[in-house]
Amino acid sequence: MSAAQISADALIIGGGVAGLFILDTLVDSGVGALLVDAHPLGSGQTTSSQGILHAGVKYALAGSAGDDAVEASEAAALWSEMLCGGAGNDLRGVRVLTDHCWLWRSASWAGVAGMLGARLALRTAPVAVAEQERPEWLRGVKGDVLKLGETVIDPRSLLQVLAERHSARILRSDVQAIERLANGASVTMGGTGEYRVRASSVILAAGNGNERLSALADAAEPMQRRPLRQLMIRGSLPLVFGHCIDGARTRVTITSDRLADGSVVWHVGGQIAEDGVRMDASEFLRYGLAEVASALPGVELGGCEAGEYVVDRAEPRTKDGRRPPRAFAQWSGSICTVWPIKLVLAPLLAKAVCAQVRERSVVRSPSNGWGDLRDGVTMAQRPWESRWNSPQMGTR
Ligand SMILES: Cc1cc2nc3c(=O)[nH]c(=O)nc-3n(C[C@H](O)[C@H](O)[C@H](O)COP(=O)(O)OP(=O)(O)OC[C@H]3O[C@@H](n4cnc5c(N)ncnc54)[C@H](O)[C@@H]3O)c2cc1C
Numbered sequence: 001m002s003a004a005q006i007s008a009d010a011l012i013i014g015g016g017v018a019g020l021f022i023l024d025t026l027v028d029s030g031v032g033a034l035l036v037d038a039h040p041l042g043s044g045q046t047t048s049s050q051g052i053l054h055a056g057v058k059y060a061l062a063g064s065a066g067d068d069a070v071e072a073s074e075a076a077a078l079w080s081e082m083l084c085g086g087a088g089n090d091l092r093g094v095r096v097l098t099d100h101c102w103l104w105r106s107a108s109w110a111g112v113a114g115m116l117g118a119r120l121a122l123r124t125a126p127v128a129v130a131e132q133e134r135p136e137w138l139r140g141v142k143g144d145v146l147k148l149g150e151t152v153i154d155p156r157s158l159l160q161v162l163a164e165r166h167s168a169r170i171l172r173s174d175v176q177a178i179e180r181l182a183n184g185a186s187v188t189m190g191g192t193g194e195y196r197v198r199a200s201s202v203i204l205a206a207g208n209g210n211e212r213l214s215a216l217a218d219a220a221e222p223m224q225r226r227p228l229r230q231l232m233i234r235g236s237l238p239l240v241f242g243h244c245i246d247g248a249r250t251r252v253t254i255t256s257d258r259l260a261d262g263s264v265v266w267h268v269g270g271q272i273a274e275d276g277v278r279m280d281a282s283e284f285l286r287y288g289l290a291e292v293a294s295a296l297p298g299v300e301l302g303g304c305e306a307g308e309y310v311v312d313r314a315e316p317r318t319k320d321g322r323r324p325p326r327a328f329a330q331w332s333g334s335i336c337t338v339w340p341i342k343l344v345l346a347p348l349l350a351k352a353v354c355a356q357v358r359e360r361s362v363v364r365s366p367s368n369g370w371g372d373l374r375d376g377v378t379m380a381q382r383p384w385e386s387r388w389n390s391p392q393m394g395t396r
Pocket residue numbers: 013014015016017018019036037038039040041042043044045046047048049050051052053054173174175205206207208209210212213228230269311312313338339340341342343344345
């Protein structure tokens with residue numbers, strides 16, 4: 001059977017936050033772009049994300065506003081515009097879970113608030129909050145508490161908004177081969193090679209999947225995986241958004257969502273998630289629940305259920321194996337490999353990639369969709385919907 005031939009200015013492979021943001025940005029600037037994903041959209045990292053639009057504070061706890069803190073701060077400002085419909089990517093349909101987070105620790109802050117405000121080039125400096133103005137769930141916490149202008153979104157609703165806007169341009173299929181051409185690349189897809197796309201630019205935005213794809217494309221960008229073991233707690237809980245810190249370390253980061261039955265699920269990361277990958281599931285649940293209980297002594301966890309899951313962060317390889325400082329986009333001929341590093345950085349990444357794609361577009365093809373090939377595009381579930389492993393009761 002001969003393969004159906006399609007041409008496009010750009011083909012994006014992978015429909016997490018990076019791929020969908022790039023698609024939205026390219027289409028908005030008049031580029032004929034298409035996207036293909038082998039799985040439900042956002043499988044992997046984006047639907048596991050805590051959805052915090054980090055304003056840079058977390059990266060600056062060590063005492064100076066490095067490039068990554070400043071970049072995150074700029075990106076967070078861009079998000080504020082987009083959530084109001086501006087800056088080119090209209091995100092008014094995205095569910096905003098909160099427009100502020102809290103930062104606290106059990107010992108005294110002793111000048112940390114001043115340090116954060118004074119030393120950081122952040123757009124919104126954290127504000128110390130008097131005891132009577134704190135939320136109920138922070139009542140048992142001794143020492144200062146700061147309020148941060150840090151928004152938290154539901155990452156799946158973000159994917160939904162972008163995917164619905166461009167539904168005709170998104171296809172579910174697996175990539176079989178990527179062949180470099182003089183002015184672009186040819187990508188073969190489908191189990192039996194039913195379709196072939198010729199594109200001036202091919203963007204590899206498949207998270208973990210980039211390892212295989214970049215090898216197929218002979219671009220072989222070295223990748224690292226940094227696993228996390230996230231904790232989930234559900235029950236009759238308050239909605240909590242914030243970070244409990246210990247020096248420069250984030251002990252726990254808690255975000256929340258309300259479930260259909262009215263209960264609340266806490267999604268907990270931070271240092272416990274880094275430590276948890278060296279533990280088995282039950283050891284981690286004991287440790288994670290104890291950390292949460294100590295971070296929030298005023299909250300009753302009795303009667304709650306706890307679960308956990310492991311997920312890999314996919315990134316370009318660094319010399320020391322730590323988080324790369326900024327979003328990554330590397331071109332090799334017409335193939336560009338991208339990793340946003342953080343969800344909050346995806347719009348900056350998309351703008352940078354878009355500028356390059358526009359320069360490289362040879363055809364300016366009218367491609368505006370997959371036509372009859374399109375079917376079966378679905379959205380990945382949140383971890384508490386699909387990965388509630390070994391539920392256990394809370395410890396108190
Ligand atoms: C637990 C956790 C919490 C996080 N919290 C935050 C946070 O609060 N704030 C923040 O800014 N960042 C956060 N991050 C980071 C952020 O989620 C990621 O940087 C971002 O989601 C990565 O997006 P992505 O599109 O590159 O990859 P992914 O979301 O992994 O998407 C990759 C896509 O590619 C598809 N794919 C894979 N292989 C192929 C293939 N062969 N062909 C076609 N498609 C393929 C997948 O199906 C998927 O749809 C968090 C990450 C984790 C793991």
